[in-house]
Amino acid sequence: MTKLLHVSASPRGALSDSRALADAFLDTYRQAHPDVAVEHLDLFDGTLPTFGGLAAEAKMAAFGGGEPSAEQRGEWDAARAVFNRFAEADAYLFSVPMWNAGVPYVLKQWIDIISQPGWLFSFTPEAGYSGLILGKKAAVIYTSGVYSPGAPLAFGADFHAAFFNDWLRFAGFTDVTETHWQPTVLTATRDADKAAGLQRAADAGSRF
Secondary structure: OOEEEEEEOOOOHHHOHHHHHHHHHHHHHHHHOOOOEEEEEEOOOOOOOOOOHHHHHHHHHHHOOOOOOHHHHHHHHHHHHHHHHHHOOOEEEEEEEOEOOEOOHHHHHHHHHHOOEOOOEEEEOOOEEEEOOOOOEEEEEEEOOOOOOOOOHHHOOOOOHHHHHHHHHHHOOOEEEEEEEOOOOOOOOHHHHHHHHHHHHHHHHHHO
16 A cells, blocks of 8 residues: 655644645545545654664764674664654655654754665765765655845745755755745734645645
8 A cells, every 4th residue: 555654843743734734635635635645653652762872873883884783783773663654654744744854853853863874865976976866756844933035134035845845855865845934924824825835735735
């Protein structure tokens, strides 16, 4: 069965704007693809392992063409389990709120866990990095509460979509659908703006 993995990077549950847009996306996506299984990965559920010294040493061993030591193996296997859950999906939906001009820390933690040589990417001195997640498509919901494109710099900058889109490229994705809902306190039309954002997400889901 085809599987879509929804990776949610908000801890706010039903109060989350990014989750609301993701739900709108998934409602129409399921209607268009009733045979697809949707799995939800909540990055704030407390199950992500740390990626500390032993895991970093294992990564450097793998980068050099070697194998993790027995001491490093436990953390490396824990990271591999997180990667496997990601890699087993056929398509992806990421719901990503902006935190301090960037992405929530658990999303960065998840990226750092799964972005390993031989898993997510390969590298040669001649060609540089090459993504290994090929032939799959991704959709991303980007939300923010103050930053908005075109607003003065005092209202924030975008290291949010810029960072995550670059990671998708690094991983090998070439088919990416973006939906943005980024209202700003400079306007008083939040409800209308959200309704429009929900509609854009629903439209994206029906086409994905």
